[in-house]
Amino acid sequence: MNVSAADIRSVFNVPDAAVAGPSQIKKPTTTVRKPEGMPRELYALIGPSTPALSAQLAKPRLKQKPNFGGIAPRTKWHVSILLSQYFVISYSSDRELRTFKNPARKGDLELRHWEKAGTDSAADYPFAKYDVQPNSYQYSLDEYTRLLEDRDWTKEETDYLLSVVKEYDSRWYIVHDRYNFPGGPERTLEDLKDRYCSVCRKLIRNRPWAGDDASKTLLISSYQFDKEREVTRKKYLKSLEDRTPDQIAEEEALYVEVKRLEQNERRFKRDRENLLRTLAGIDSGLPDIVEDDPLPLAILEGSKTKTKKTKGVAEAESPATPAATPAPTVKKPIKSAAYDAQHCIIRTETPSAAIATKAAHQPAYLRSFKLPAPKAAIAPKVTQALAELGISHTRLVMPTRENALLLDSLIEATTTLVETKRAYDKAEYEIQVLKNRLGVREKSQPAEGTEGKVEGSAGMGVDDVQVGKEAEETEGEDGRAQSILSARSGGRSRKHARRSMSISSVDTVSTRANNKRQKRN
Amino acid sequence: MVNYGGDEVSALVVDIGASSVRTGYAGDDCPKAIIPTSYGYHPAPPDADVTMGDGVENIDPVNKSKFANIYIGQSGPSIWREGMEVGNPVVEGLIQDFNPIKPLIDHALDKIMRVHSSEHPILVTEPTWNTPANRERMAEIMFEEFNVPAFYIANTGVLNAFAAGKGSALVIDVGQSMASVTPVVDGFVLRKGLSHSPLPKLIHAHARHILISPTPHRRGIELLPHQLIANKTLVDAGAPPKFTIRQDRIAGTTESWRIWAETREVDEWVQSVAGVLDQGWNDTVAAQRTTRQYEFPTGYNNYFGIERFQVGEQLFTHSPQLVASNPNLPKTIPQLITEALRACDPELRQVLMGNVVLTGGGTLFSGFADRLTAELTRSFPHTKIHAPGNPVERRYGGWLGGSILASLGTFHQLWISKEEWQEHGKPIVGQRCIH
Numbered sequence: 001m002n003v004s005a006a007d008i009r010s011v012f013n014v015p016d017a018a019v020a021g022p023s024q025i026k027k028p029t030t031t032v033r034k035p036e037g038m039p040r041e042l043y044a045l046i047g048p049s050t051p052a053l054s055a056q057l058a059k060p061r062l063k064q065k066p067n068f069g070g071i072a073p074r075t076k077w078h079v080s081i082l083l084s085q086y087f088v089i090s091y092s093s094d095r096e097l098r099t100f101k102n103p104a105r106k107g108d109l110e111l112r113h114w115e116k117a118g119t120d121s122a123a124d125y126p127f128a129k130y131d132v133q134p135n136s137y138q139y140s141l142d143e144y145t146r147l148l149e150d151r152d153w154t155k156e157e158t159d160y161l162l163s164v165v166k167e168y169d170s171r172w173y174i175v176h177d178r179y180n181f182p183g184g185p186e187r188t189l190e191d192l193k194d195r196y197c198s199v200c201r202k203l204i205r206n207r208p209w210a211g212d213d214a215s216k217t218l219l220i221s222s223y224q225f226d227k228e229r230e231v232t233r234k235k236y237l238k239s240l241e242d243r244t245p246d247q248i249a250e251e252e253a254l255y256v257e258v259k260r261l262e263q264n265e266r267r268f269k270r271d272r273e274n275l276l277r278t279l280a281g282i283d284s285g286l287p288d289i290v291e292d293d294p295l296p297l298a299i300l301e302g303s304k305t306k307t308k309k310t311k312g313v314a315e316a317e318s319p320a321t322p323a324a325t326p327a328p329t330v331k332k333p334i335k336s337a338a339y340d341a342q343h344c345i346i347r348t349e350t351p352s353a354a355i356a357t358k359a360a361h362q363p364a365y366l367r368s369f370k371l372p373a374p375k376a377a378i379a380p381k382v383t384q385a386l387a388e389l390g391i392s393h394t395r396l397v398m399p400t401r402e403n404a405l406l407l408d409s410l411i412e413a414t415t416t417l418v419e420t421k422r423a424y425d426k427a428e429y430e431i432q433v434l435k436n437r438l439g440v441r442e443k444s445q446p447a448e449g450t451e452g453k454v455e456g457s458a459g460m461g462v463d464d465v466q467v468g469k470e471a472e473e474t475e476g477e478d479g480r481a482q483s484i485l486s487a488r489s490g491g492r493s494r495k496h497a498r499r500s501m502s503i504s505s506v507d508t509v510s511t512r513a514n515n516k517r518q519k520r521n
Numbered sequence: 522m523v524n525y526g527g528d529e530v531s532a533l534v535v536d537i538g539a540s541s542v543r544t545g546y547a548g549d550d551c552p553k554a555i556i557p558t559s560y561g562y563h564p565a566p567p568d569a570d571v572t573m574g575d576g577v578e579n580i581d582p583v584n585k586s587k588f589a590n591i592y593i594g595q596s597g598p599s600i601w602r603e604g605m606e607v608g609n610p611v612v613e614g615l616i617q618d619f620n621p622i623k624p625l626i627d628h629a630l631d632k633i634m635r636v637h638s639s640e641h642p643i644l645v646t647e648p649t650w651n652t653p654a655n656r657e658r659m660a661e662i663m664f665e666e667f668n669v670p671a672f673y674i675a676n677t678g679v680l681n682a683f684a685a686g687k688g689s690a691l692v693i694d695v696g697q698s699m700a701s702v703t704p705v706v707d708g709f710v711l712r713k714g715l716s717h718s719p720l721p722k723l724i725h726a727h728a729r730h731i732l733i734s735p736t737p738h739r740r741g742i743e744l745l746p747h748q749l750i751a752n753k754t755l756v757d758a759g760a761p762p763k764f765t766i767r768q769d770r771i772a773g774t775t776e777s778w779r780i781w782a783e784t785r786e787v788d789e790w791v792q793s794v795a796g797v798l799d800q801g802w803n804d805t806v807a808a809q810r811t812t813r814q815y816e817f818p819t820g821y822n823n824y825f826g827i828e829r830f831q832v833g834e835q836l837f838t839h840s841p842q843l844v845a846s847n848p849n850l851p852k853t854i855p856q857l858i859t860e861a862l863r864a865c866d867p868e869l870r871q872v873l874m875g876n877v878v879l880t881g882g883g884t885l886f887s888g889f890a891d892r893l894t895a896e897l898t899r900s901f902p903h904t905k906i907h908a909p910g911n912p913v914e915r916r917y918g919g920w921l922g923g924s925i926l927a928s929l930g931t932f933h934q935l936w937i938s939k940e941e942w943q944e945h946g947k948p949i950v951g952q953r954c955i956h
Binding site for chain 2: 102104105107108109111112113114125126127128130131167168174176177178189234237238241245
């Protein structure tokens, strides 16, 4: 392969390996050793470029075999014992068969096992330390009569109980299984445990205590046993187990149904929120919908708290919106009026009906989006009248509340003015018409008195026409803007378009066009 | 070996079952000597001389009254001898006849393992339903006749749980004569939860019935053992067998030996072909399964299909007509489990069902574990069954548990020593062996 690569180089007149790519690293010299554990054939195939593989191929490291002095593996001991019955075997091993005594035993049984020869033969048996006797309580007759009398239990049975508990090391299932007091009533596991624990508690409480109080209460609490609770718990377990397959299936189906509903509800809510956000702007500070019907199932508890939590989060996150926000969260006690004044906070009354339906909901908004506008019909005239004064009502540099109010009154005044003018013009026009008719009639019998008046009105008329032209132009301009608007907003009403964030930019574009035109004027 | 808590004192473990006696060293993974529990004997005539023949055990004076000769081991009952009776000391898992126990254990320890019982502590197993009198008798035999330095008797349920490495388990043990379900908690048997029934006997009887009764497709099968057949010729499947009986032996064959031999033929057939449908009984499924060929000693051979599964099905359900004809049927495995669990604390049930241990040769029916899983998961979704795949571990689980227990360092304080036996007598067995 190397050769063929060199051939290619020579054919293409490529200078030799110096600048060749990383794929043409010189073949490693023979000093690289075959990794251990890899078969020679495999190494010949894959070469030395397999560090990960060789690591895997390395011999698995087994646990070290115990060293028995190199002579007798464990399994041969039996054989040696066997043989030692018939032959005398001398062991050169460093292990020797020794008898030992187990201190955990009472008698003096001596068993034999193999031990290292060098070790101390008098040492304690290493397993004796596991023989731990459980702490058990004894009581005198006097103590019993003073403290432990119980209607249900005789002293004999209590004695028996304590002995059984000691025997089986407080393994209660076993104690209950083996408990068989002749002549005694049938006892449940809880009965036994309750009696035993109460006996122990009373004994500890009434005996002199060497240690501190904390350890005493700790010990007492270790014998705490709530029988009622245990019985209820067991009953519950039993009832859980006694469910028929149908019941289990039904339960499961219900659970799945609940989960599904829950999910649906969550999806609905999310969709609704998204929709409202789209409609009302991103900072709408939507409160969550109040669930009108809390679900009765306890399983839902978790999800309910969750919705509550999200609600709380929404409240916390809702931005410090301007005063106009009708969010119910910013309700502050009245005493903060001074605070409000100091911080220029102005509050508006929230709508009393707090139910947030789509219709009633009024999201947070920027005041500049809600600047008062003249009525659509006469808007061009108002705009024109204001433009004559060098005022643009669509752009308020500082839309404070006062300014907005002022603008509002200005527009109102202008509107009134325009309307008055229109009424006046109408009346004038009628007068004109009537006069003309009169003039036609007076051709037969001319009258001089009205001539001057007509002239004056004619002057006004020219003016009027001019105004009308202007208005038409404005209308046309505005109409174009409108059409763009409608094209972009997909037929949304103008009002909505104003409220929507994305559309409002278009709106501003159109108004800007208006302004430009006005400036040109 | 302190790391593993083991300390070997070269103890021996003796596990006596209905089909075999297992003995071996504690610490080993399988028994050294496995001999059949059944033994052959010539009954002693009231005042006849004892003749010592080939393969005859030494007979001590105690047994002289009953057996003239006793034949034990692999060449015991399975070798035909004129007038030889066959006996089995174990009835329903309990030792009923202690006469042959000493020769049996002697044979295993002395003849096969070649050990002196007086040098080794011995751990013996017992079923949970063993009687106190029985275990005391066993202790007596061990101390008085085998002269052991120390003795302990442990419960097979607990030992099977130990063999599976569990302290708490629900041990399902199907042996040759008894099926039992034993709840074990913390190394102790819950005696109230124990349930057992002679179900394997019924299965055996059923299999025998299937074999000997003629069907439309074949005639009844003769269960003659090979010891009674002189020669046979190869025949096609289903064809009538061609063989010659050893007429010379017929007269000298005893009834008990014939029953023993026939039982063996049936058992061999069951062990070779019988299985369990893993998803409950279904005629079409059973018919679809592959058939298996089996040849009897007579040379008769055939393919067995649906019959294979009818046998195994008896472990789980009884057919309605059988129930109608016999109200006292032994309980099936699911019934035994239900009964055992009902007696247990509700809290324990889940623990036990998570640690089901299958043991005993009777659970080696093919498909048994799968079927049991299917049955149990219906009511306990978290069932986990421990079923050793190694047949030796499955069949000798009790011995294996004993081997583990008797090689633990912490166990050695529990041995009943000879001294204690002499001091306290029989009651010490009940006091010490409390599992």
